[in-house]
Amino acid sequence: MTLSDAAAGAAASGLCTAHPSGSGLRLDVANNLAATALVLEAVRDHLAAHSVGERGIYNSELLIEELFTNTVRHGYNGDGAHRISIRIDVAADAISFEFDDDAKEFDPTLQAAPPAFQSLEDAPIGGLGLPLVRKMAQSMVYRRSSGHNLLSIRIANN
Amino acid sequence: MEMTLSELDNKAVRIALHGRLDTPGVDTIETRFAAAAARKNALIDLSDVTFLASMGIRMLLSAARALKLSGHKLILFGAPSLVGETLEHAGLSQIVPIAPDEATALQLLGA
Numbered sequence: 001m002t003l004s005d006a007a008a009g010a011a012a013s014g015l016c017t018a019h020p021s022g023s024g025l026r027l028d029v030a031n032n033l034a035a036t037a038l039v040l041e042a043v044r045d046h047l048a049a050h051s052v053g054e055r056g057i058y059n060s061e062l063l064i065e066e067l068f069t070n071t072v073r074h075g076y077n078g079d080g081a082h083r084i085s086i087r088i089d090v091a092a093d094a095i096s097f098e099f100d101d102d103a104k105e106f107d108p109t110l111q112a113a114p115p116a117f118q119s120l121e122d123a124p125i126g127g128l129g130l131p132l133v134r135k136m137a138q139s140m141v142y143r144r145s146s147g148h149n150l151l152s153i154r155i156a157n158n
Numbered sequence: 159m160e161m162t163l164s165e166l167d168n169k170a171v172r173i174a175l176h177g178r179l180d181t182p183g184v185d186t187i188e189t190r191f192a193a194a195a196a197r198k199n200a201l202i203d204l205s206d207v208t209f210l211a212s213m214g215i216r217m218l219l220s221a222a223r224a225l226k227l228s229g230h231k232l233i234l235f236g237a238p239s240l241v242g243e244t245l246e247h248a249g250l251s252q253i254v255p256i257a258p259d260e261a262t263a264l265q266l267l268g269a
Contacts, residue, residue: 036181058209058240061180065211069181117253120226125219128248129212135247 018042023050023090031072031082031103039068043088050090056157059136060088060095063155066129067099067108075103075149090157094138099151106149107142108133159183163194166201170267172260174203179214188217195221198230201263205236210244222254231255235263 015035019026025046029035040061047057064086076082087098108130117123133153134140141152159177166172173194177183195202202218204210222232235257237245245256257263 033181040180055240061209062211062244065180069213117249120219120223120253123219123223123253125216125223128215128219131249132212132244132247 016042018046020046025088027086027088029068029084029086031076031084031101033069033072036065036069039064039086046088047090047095052090052095052157056095056155059155060097063097063133063136063153066133067097067151067153070129071099071101071103071106071149075101075106093157094154095157097151097153097155099153100148102148105144107144108151109140109142159187161187161191161194168198170199170201171195172201172203174206176206178209179207179217180209180211181213183209184213184217191217192221192224195225195232197228199267200225200230200232201260201267202232202234203236203260204234204241205238207237207241210237210241212248215245215248215250218254219250231267233257233263233266235260 014030015032016027016029016038019028025042027039027042029039043060043064044057047060052060068084068086071084082102085100089096111130113134114124114127114131136155137153138156139154143150159175159179161176162174164172164174171194173191175187194200200221218232218234225232233255234245236259237256242256245251250256255266257266
């Protein structure tokens with residue numbers, strides 16, 4: 001290992017640290033888009049180790065990619081260094097997620113579903129992520145507490 | 159994320175995408191993809207795409223819109239089942255033609 005490898009490793013572990021416990025996993029993640037791939041890798045490994053199937057892993061990755069990048073881009077909007085906590089729990093029939101961040105208040109359950117696309121010319125180019133999350137979610141509960149956004153979501157484990 | 163470009167004839171190009179169309183994947187390919195999917199009909203081969211997130215859909219939608227404005231078509235084909243589900247959930251099939259395979263995509267191009 002060279003010095004620069006060691007530095008890169010240290011920087012990478014600062015971007016995302018994983019705390020597994022049984023069927024659960026807690027990720028402590030920097031508000032940095034560069035952490036996205038590390039987060040998804042940790043999630044993939046944890047779910048595969050707990051016998052989650054291909055669809056469950058795919059949908060979990062999609063949900064986390066959309067919500068994490070939304071929070072980093074729009075919640076913090078480049079405003080200083082913060083930590084985002086993501087908890088994942090695997091049960092026989094469902095996978096649960098809890099997101100905890102101190103970004104600006106945002107309740108995704110209040111976002112109206114976008115209207116169906118009418119034509120290519122009129123289609124909105126952004127805002128496609130949350131509708132995908134809502135399609136997958138069996139339940140989605142939001143609360144704001146002590147300056148934190150707390151979001152619980154459950155999807156099918158199939 | 160990689161892409162392979164094949165000129166089909168002087169009216170169409172096939173662009174095969176390989177890998178994950180997520181935030182990092184789109185970052186690596188977006189500029190080249192936008193340059194390739196321009197000025198000609200574009201058939202986008204998704205058969206080797208393993209993951210599709212909203213940033214990827216946004217990239218496909220932007221190219222489809224730009225092509226339509228210049229009188230061309232963008233057609234998606236070959237999406238693996240989970241990627242196809244994401245396209246369906248995003249409602250893309252209402253505005254962008256999605257074909258199961260290349261032969262069907264070519265037929266849609268002629269239609």
